[in-house]
Every structure is written in C-alpha cells, then in structure tokens.
Amino acid sequence: GAVVSQHPSWVICKSGTSVKIECRSLDFQATTMFWYRQFPKQSLMLMATSNEGSKATYEQGVEKDKFLINHASLTLSTLTVTSAHPEDSSFYICSAKTGQGNNEQFFGPGTRLTVL
C-alpha cells in the first residue's frame, strides 16, 4: 500500500516550452501533496505544499508563476514548469500524505527534467 507514482519519469524539452509532471497516489487518498526539487548530489528542497482543492503554499524563493501546482483531486497533483529554461533542469520528486494520524510522507520515484 501507499504507492505514489509520477509521470513522466524523465522528460527532455526545448527552452521556452512548458512541461507538466503528474503525481498520483495509487491506493490512498492524499489530502496533502508536496513537491521537491533535487539538484545533482544535493538534498531535497521543498518547493511547495498543496492541499486538495486549495491553492498551493510555496516556499520562500520559489516562483509561483514559474512552477504551477494544481491539486484538483485527492489522488492527483500536477506541477507545470512554465517557459522552462536550462536552469530548471533538475530531479523533481513528489510526495503525498493522508489525513490520518501520523505525518509520514510517501514518495514518488521522481521525474528527471532536462531543458535544452
């Protein structure tokens, strides 16, 4: 149980285009989903927290208009990187947690974005 998937697992795009990454909780309802960014050989940095049906809460320094997050259902959150540039190339990981007692997050396998 508690499986989170991401799609696509990797994507290459041209500079200036937009890319959408999906994060799904496959066997549970995720009241809250999180998006992280990880640069090579570095730790995960929280980008934003999204609760189903409401606007995402972005961390300081993360551009809301650049990284659009939608959490339209209890099993799906999407991250859209708008007008992507090479510096947006990174490994994006989502996680999800239920509304139940503990604070454990379940992580997706990640999406490797390369912007040419």
Place this chain on the structure above:
Amino acid sequence: AQSVTQPDIHITVSEGASLELRCNYSYGATPYLFWYVQSPGQGLQLLLKYFSGDTLVQGIKGFEAEFKRSQSSFNLRKPSVHWSDAAEYFCAVYGYNKLIFGAGTRLAVHP
C-alpha cells in the same frame, strides 16, 4: 525553524563492517524523525521512523536508529553492511507541517 545536520558527506566501509550514519536535528518540540535511502536516479525509500515511545527503532533491511533527545541525535546503524547498501541516505525531521532533509550521506561499500 527546524533543521537537520548530517556531518558526514561521504562514508566508505568494507562489506561486512558495521555502519553508523550521524544525524543531528534542531526542533523546538518533540520531533518526528525519519531516515530515507535513495539509489541513483530513484525516489526515496523509507528505512525507519521515530514518532514516540521506544527510542531504539528498527527498520527495514536490517537498519536501526536510536533517538537521543539529550544529544538531539538520531543516528542510523547497521551491524553488517552489504554491497547493495551503497546509496545516498537522508535524515529528515517533520515539523511545522514540513519535512526538512539533511544534506545526505553518500555510502560507498568496498568488496
């Protein structure tokens, strides 16, 4: 704000040797603590977690961790390392509705 420090960026051990990865946290209240492992190009797998109760926590793959409040530490241990344990290990603390990660420790295992 909470923070996590993993003092060792890179550790190399021989297969069969014991392992201890250090983690220190900073958080004002009782912390929820986690250890995750990440293989190259992969997502994170939860090894173990501490919420309350027994301060020695058993996890998967033969790992354990001990919560020491007086030292603000949550070190990860394994008595005998296997070559497949080579990976990146992240300690994390949950607080204020966020999971904050340490910088990670890269483990290399010599045959």
